[in-house]
Amino acid sequence: MKHSIYPRVLFRGGKDTGIIIIFTKIQSLLYEGLKLASRLAIRLLCREIRVNNPAILGLKGPVLLAANHPNSFLDSILLDTLFNEPVWALARGDAFHKKWHARLLRALRIFPVYRTSEGVENLHVNYQTFDNCVALFKQNQIVTIYSEALCVNEWHLRNLKKGTARLAIQAWEAGVPLTVLPVGINYSSFRIIGKNVHINFGEPITAARVPLSKSDGHRHLHFNQCLQEELKKLVYEIAPTDTNRLTQLLESPVSKIEKIILFPFARIGQLIHWPLHYPLQKFTLQKFGKTGHYDSVLSALLLLSYPVYLLLIVVLLWILGISLLLALLIVASFPLLAWSHIRTKKQFDFQ
Incomplete structure (x- = not known):
């Protein structure tokens, strides 16, 4: 039996069954409407979008997009707009504190992930989020996770957190043939409307590259080393004052x-x-x-x-x-x- 791809909500039955059907349809219409609007407007927000391997945009799941995070939720807008299939995303948990924020973000297919700095009492939500992601992977869906965790406007790959490794390994241990696809997102500017964007896809990481029989610490470290090596090839390294290199790499x-x-x-x-x-x-x-x-x-x-x-x-x-x-x-x-x-x-x- 195929389960809903939306987070489960408990209803009493009867009339409530109709309510959840209507609610799910509204969520879907909102998402599809915004995705269509984004596709129409993206060429005005970005003067050029260059993808190193456009064929990947037609990919179907189960796929985990493991990306750097230079430009807040514009990163998610770009990836979701460019891919043919719907793309779910994980976002910082503090964005979900207000109820209407949480409802809107979930309608846009975004799940919360909390860091320790956002409250230890919220960390249990991460388990639910990862369970939701594994359920999505079982339905051949695509999910984006930002492996650096924190967004910083820069041309630099920071150290990776363990979240990507934990999610990927949880899916593999659940028997999901998940592919982890490294993604490097590079912007010509973080202030100008009409920027140039280069999106680079790397070599996929599968379960065969990770020693799943080892301890958590060992396999998390091994996974992050593989992912870091791939992302280094995809994310441009540019000093803030190096205008010559910035122009050379990102000018159109x-x-x-x-x-x-x-x-x-x-x-x-x-x-x-x-x-x-x-x-x-x-x-x-x-x-x-x-x-x-x-x-x-x-x-x-x-x-x-x-x-x-x-x-x-x-x-x-x-x-x-x-x-x-x-x-x-x-x-x-x-x-x-x-x-x-x-x-x-x-x-x-x-x-």
Whole structure:
């Protein structure tokens, strides 16, 4: 019998059976709707996304994506948007403290993982999360885990925590033919909308590479050594002041002819999107400017508000006496004009 891929909720039966069916459908619709919106908007948030092995994006589970974590939840948005199959993710437990936060995150297929610093009393939740992940793997699902645990805006691979090893070994001991796929995520900027992103996939790690008969400490260490070696090949090592290396690795050249052709459209695109971008950027700077979440929060706000902004423009044009058809045609050009601006704007913070 196939079980629901959502966390189990206890109901009394009868009418409650209908409630859980409706609840599950709403969760699924919310997730699918946001994934579709992300796919439409991702080329405006990122001017170039380069994947070293695009065929992997069609992969089916059971797969554990073991990634570095340079840019908060934008990392998850990117991976989930690019993969054909749904991608579940694990996130820091303190994001789940408010009930409505927890409900929203679970609807978006995100599970909590607590660190000791977030309260020893919460560590039992990790066992439930890992059990949920193993259940997902048994249904051939894909899950992302950030092996460094903490998000830091940098071009550097930090030491790996034990969570990835524990989850992978738990799945293997449960008889799941899990593949652990190392993923290196590299951004040209952590402040600019319209960044270049390089996503590098490494060699898979399977149970055959880990001495499962050894002690926990030995096999965790061996697994992390294998994963660290793979991720070192995938994550760019760039000093914060080394602008030459940053440019060499992550610049996407634009020809002078393209810049000349797109220039008038880019300026129009910049102007008509200013009423949306500027206040959101100012708000995000005030609230998150000194954290590693600024870029992700601004990207998410733009992603969620852009359809509303376009709808308001349509209504405004219609009120001004422009026919609905013409208003829709005008607004349909907005994403193209925004793309022109993204193509020609600066690519790095130091420019």
